Amino acid sequence: MAVLALAATACKKNGIDKGFSPRGTFAGPYVDTVVLPLTITADRFLSNDTLYVLDGKTYVTNNATLIFEEGTHVEAVKKSTNDSASALIVTRGAQIFAAGTPSDPIVFTSHQATPAAGDWGGIVLLGNAPLNRADATIEGINLPSVPAGVDVNYGGGGAGLGDANHSSGQLEYVIIEYAGAAIATDNELNGLTLGGVGAGTILNHIEVAYGNDDAFEFFGGTVNASYLFALAPDDDAFDFDFGYSGHIQYALSVLDAGENYSANPNGIESDNNATGAADEPRTRAIISNMTVIGVETSSQAATLGLLNGAQFRRHSSYEVRNSIFMGFPTGLQLASSGSQADIANFNHNLVHGFSAVINPSTLTLPGSNGQYVSSNANTDVLLADPFNGDFRPLSASPALSLTTDYVGLPSEFETPAYRGAFGPYVANDATANNWLAGWAKLNY
Template structure:
């Protein structure tokens, strides 16, 4: 019933309402293409958009992004609840379906629990039940700002080129707007070639400040990371990362905000990134920068009420690497967390074979399971078990559920992370099943 209600509301706003004409000027993985809401939306008229948004503009109904759409020059892009945004198919290694909120732009995308804003694969909106959605079908959402980072302010966000896409500055209170009750599905783009190291994530945040509101956002089946924070001070709450190819949450370049209530959930059937033939997909990956320098400000997020769920057994656990990987001079404050089903629960990797400095960490009420190590250090090439204050450990097989009902997505019993469902993770605004609804 919810799905049909969502589309009924969308039909009422099928024509994009706007204040100017910029709206119109401007592998191993398969799944069935569409459930009822997508099939219904695929019959709606489509508004095509491209280029720059430089005056206040409103999107509603179904919107197709051709290439990169950049909101800048003081403009605000408003996206109405229940709007679907897809990419226009384009040539390989050509960015398309990329929405960028530049330093000088703003977004007002306030969906609701019953009418989320959905960025998704064009294959889910083609009306063809035989096509399959694939990671990379939608480019991704990028928000940029002038909050502090530990990189020069001329740094261009990963995955793009050009001065419009620079980020960073001195304005900790920078406000990029609102992104609330939104889903970003099948995102990702590689600028040069597969595994080039210059990718767009589901949601990329570069130098975004704490005047921005990020709340109730789900990123699913991304081609790279679900969420990546390149510096900045932005806070976020009620985040769901589901089945990314690479990392669920990635922090770099001096990020220092707070994440409150977050879930990272694995799907064995998603794609899984590798390095040298070994998995390198993590729940959290955290670096100060690529070389592990002492550049200031240090990357030091605060994460409260975090749940990371991998695989129930070691056999499937090998698809993943670490639930939490702190490396390259990164720091972390973690309060109330449960992680399970990865080969290593918490790994602290030092720079140049330095000893582990536990002063870089503040862990409180953390429950860490790992099939090989629950908590470990990596010094040079040597990995060894490590006792971390504030961390309760387990290496059981099957994986420790830490009091949750049945947290593993692929097991026969219905998955349920209760009582750790702090963000309405199974509410009507989320989506985990993309199979056809008969």
């Protein structure tokens, strides 16, 4: 994958060896190396002159606040068994404030000399915003290993109950690499797991790269997010469940044709719940200006077993506008009558499929969508160089020439005159209209 931009290093100091040596793109040397404890029960500040190590799971509890200085670097130890995988878990009532900057993002990565997807668990935020089910225990955690007195449930006290405006803190300019350790099939941690997280939480400019499960998973809650980047997730890029009802604008997912993927890889996967019941509140992500990119050719997609640019099933609702889906066998899969009933909410997008724009074939997309079937994903969509790191539309792209629609969307949404996550390509200027520039990482 070609380079668009690299974030700057954190402050460099004289290093002290305490048994862990820094590894990673932005690694030290540092004035100290600190292994984070099993539980953090009081407010704590992490500085960028110290390398922090997750050696197992660290739980932030007791309404404590964990604050990261911009440019802070955290490395997670790969454990001998996945059920003991390293992870950072912020429990209900506790908060995390990790506000990096374009020049000094906060980085969570593997401690392995040769890192790989699934080396560690990831970051988990648990809140008390509403779900469409009773409070749940977050997946991917082996309950017998949880310390006594630590609550790993999420939700607001019952179906539809809770504080929709609850805050779990802030993640801005954060990179999460090589996460997604799995306890068992369908019981994995994700790069960023959000359980019942409320709209008071700030999430923007977050990259999840080369994870072993989903990049971003939203279990219920109402949190809004922007400028999300999923790079080569093994499973889904954006996964919505249990009544999630937040807003997402400016998001990108792109695969790496040199990797292998799960048996069910999608750009978006959205379920109301595991059984497909029409429980309330229904899962209904409101999305605008998202770009989901699979691979360049139909033969690559067949080899990798890719499925859908977006899949809504099990009674999930949705509102998707002004977005681009390309490089998958099927652009849009609607796998239940409950989800098919909302097809009018999928409009003013560009939808490419190697085999089909939409399944089942008895359905028809609204006419406001650009629809393309071809063996090369970019033949009609015309992005600048989407398989080498430039996702901006060329001047002839329908992303620029076709109309957009923001009528009726929540007031938080901006109204750019283009479809997809990026504005128009500018020759000889890699930073113009490119919100990845200066902080995100594409070269692995």
